[in-house]
Amino acid sequence: MNMQFSVLASGSTGNAFYIETDEHRLLVDAGLSGKQMEQLFQQIDRKLQQVTAILVTHEHSDHIKGLGVIARKYKLPIYANEKTWKAMEGLIGDIPTEQKFVFPLGTVRSFGSLDVESFGVSHDAAEPMFYVFHCGGKKLVLITDTGYVSDRMKGIINNADVFVFESNHDVDMLRMGHYPWNIKRRILSDVGHVSNEDAALALADVIGDRTKRIYLAHLSQDNNMKELARMTVGQTLTSKGFAVGEQFHLYDTDPKIPTDLVYV
Template sequence: MGLQFSVLASGSTGNAIFVETENQSFLVDAGLSGKQMQQLFEQIGKDISKLSGILVTHEHSDHIKGLGVLARKYKLPIYANEKTWNAMDGLIGKIETGQKFIFQTGSVKTFGSLDIESFGVSHDAAEPMFFVFHHQGKKLALITDTGYVSDRMKGTIHNADAFVFESNHDVSMLQMGHYPWSIKRRILSDVGHVSNEDAAIAMSDCIGDATKRIYLAHLSKDNNMKDLARMSVQQTLASKGFITGEQFELYDTDPTTPTPLVAI
């Protein structure tokens, strides 16, 4: 089996990613209702009750909406950093002490043959962090919900076999759109979300010989479109000498439909 994953849901309405090896399986975020999460698991033929745990990136509702329900129903361990735990207080209901685990930003936790590395990102949450999964020489890097991609982040995720990479908005669509200026300013800020072009520029510094799959994630439903995101990223990568379809493939993600479960 190796290292397998599916982007169950991705976008401004809810986010969740399933990752598994032969002996471990984790859910990264549970940003849809408990019922929707169950349906997503059924679509990929997996059982929520068999999860080793849930990893939380940050406390925004599109990442934790179903967290409390799933944790209580299936008695699942939850891993988050201390500031995120504090920020979630009152948002996810009561969680038993035995299910609450601290996962410090910038640390590595080992579960059997799976190493999970956390790293900080730049977003307007208490202490947002994302994850790199290492298993038998393979590397899966997840990075969304960041206003920019720093050299430190690039160093952590560099040369992953597969990336789930934020491509949140098209700048012109956002600027011309109906959002109030305060929200536009937040999205465009260093603690907001990366645009299609900025995502591709960052990718060009992270793609390595091992990289075969890049999933464009967390697309705004109001300020982006799948075709536009893919075209913008392809063009920007091409200007940096990376030709999609030769070294690696680009894949879409969806707010309601999981990507096929694939091994890397």
């Protein structure tokens, strides 16, 4: 079975991820307006009305901004855990009961040949969770919005073919930047976001023989740069003995431009 994906948008201004198999087309998060989401789909030669379900990671606005509008317009089922559903009340408008589904944390739900495994992360949301996608012997991991990557998480995401992995900020840029201290403290905390260096150290523990692609995701527009994230992660992994660019390749993501739709 074939599995294709695109990081439609990634960053502090909005996040959306698309994955498809021969049977299903799933959208993970809809953190941009309905119009912006439709434009992103056009760029990968797909249409929103082809989506069969939406999975939600957590209730922060950069992940659910367009969720209600899209779900109502295209009558799409939404999957989220109970605490996230409760936290989204009043944020996404009324969703018909027949479109609301509970996807408990730490469980696996099958969409045809695609098995989706949910797992918890450490972030300041009600019950944030991300996903591992299994199909046809392939494994794709989506993990952003976590303050750190625990041994439990590493055990779940280990040795994926593809990682879409948070590399949110450069610590020095963040510390010297214009953000108020309370915001800096939140980002640097265990329920904030993973830095470039910490992303590399975590990746060093989970990259396996089958790993071929790593997408650095959820980069801060104010406290990071694509080149800096790629350089920091690449140099750290090289220092750990990995042949970056030979064993696997590092890829950028963007808040407005989707990555190419490619096979896992």
